[in-house]
Amino acid sequence: MQIAHDYGQLPRVAVSYDMTFLALLLMSLKDESSDVIQSGCILNPFKKKLIISDDPVMELCAAISIVFAWHKADDQAHDEHPAAGTAVRVIFQRAFSRAVRKVPELAQTIREQLQALRELEKGPPDLIAVEMFGQLLESVFRQSARITLGAGPVAEAVSLIGRDMGRWIMLIDAIDDLTDDCNNNNWNPLSDCTREEAIKKAEDRLSALEASMDRTAAVLPYVRDGGLMANIFTAGLPDVRQRIMNNLPLLRF
Template sequence: MLGYVKIDKGELKVREYEIYTGYYCGICKSIGKRYGQLPRMALSYDAAFLAVILASLSNKSDLPVQEHCIAHPLIKKKTIIRNTAVDYAADVMLLLAWYKLIDDANDEGKLYAKTTIRLLKKIYKKLQARYPKLCREMETYLSHLASLERERCSSIDMAAEAFSKIMELIFSEGIVTLYSQNPSGFDDPEKYNKTYSLMANIGYHMGKWIYMIDAADDIEENADTGAYNPLIYRFNYDENLETTAQFRERIESDLRFNLYHYLAILSDYIDSLDIKKNKGIIENVIYLGLNRKTEEIITRKDKDKQI
């Protein structure tokens, strides 16, 4: 997850915003308590959405507490939410950060990545022991994705598939981790299996959207550096024939069609979930936050500064 899955703050109720940030701060606290302060740098609002949607399937109420924040010790106490969904989202976020560091170190030789890998290696070993299937399959998909990128694959569907499968895995394994041994909120195995399938599809189609929106966001940077971007190869960008602004204008209709197609499918699966709490937050992200981010990046409007 890359920082694109956010709320539309202006359309969220005050209480809902407090709960949402409580999940975000809860993830930060979870990391600090279990792994130390350094890994907190990988914190992302994407992880907050993962925690919110996983927790929304349980009948258990959120139990917010007020605590001081280590990053802002002089500011009044903040709302913190702790539950198993928060811990799982924190772990997933650290795994994704770890694999990103590995990619940066291997492909780009970045010194900061090599240094941070040494510092986080023990943490990764703990996560690998806790989630062997998740780590094993994520590594397989990431290896395939890296291969496609090295080949400069011109198929957006092929390039996006590997990342989409990672997201599918993250969301579906969240159901297994949180509910397979303690099926709170599930009346029978059939309902559990249906929820597992829905969450897998939510993760998959969100992965499609994230991969393409990230590619759209990075057009200028990738065109300048020569880094792989599926859009550049799919639509044959040539710096000698057009500017990146002209390229964006040329592919805008294709981008818009595909991105909103992914969001339409995603919303259908969200609508089928039996959400027991925080529905307003989830709907805000899916129907407002992601749409806003889509328009923001397609049209290159200023990025959201509200969070």
């Protein structure tokens, strides 16, 4: 895995679904194929698996994942889990410094926009957080696409998918975390709603975001894995939405 290769084994916990999705999307659009090797992992070193090695897209997304993970730990250190957040922040510090050197402009964008979200969370519940996280992923996806694919219409389309994905993630997480957040007095953009009210408020919006991402993705010039990307929007995200709405466990592969 690229994070382990570039930053060591401990920061591998930084793998996130949004950056995994970004990596899949960018790799499906780039002309060059990636080198695939067989290697073990820290959890099962004796079982060899096919992994992508030394790919610019993977290196970029690994760095972004580290930056996000450090800021998440920093946020926890200042809020609900100070001891755990501080410990994780220390573990990530060296990897974070390397990642910032690799993607300084992206790191600054992430820092500034997460700080704006943190300021918002000092006030009452506000769904503007959905738009703000959408703007954050829009910026991250746009800059990442320009780095790996070049500036142009494709990079702008990727940024639109990032905007909608950010909105979708914030909404679905708000519903998924609502009960725990209310019980623990944590900020949530929907904490002024019951779970039933939150679902009613968000479900149509989530469906519309899935459809919007699918429409944008359908016009992209895929080099590979176009069917996989379409399946994410038409089957994967709707399945996650339905499971969370119905309090069912997510499928793990």
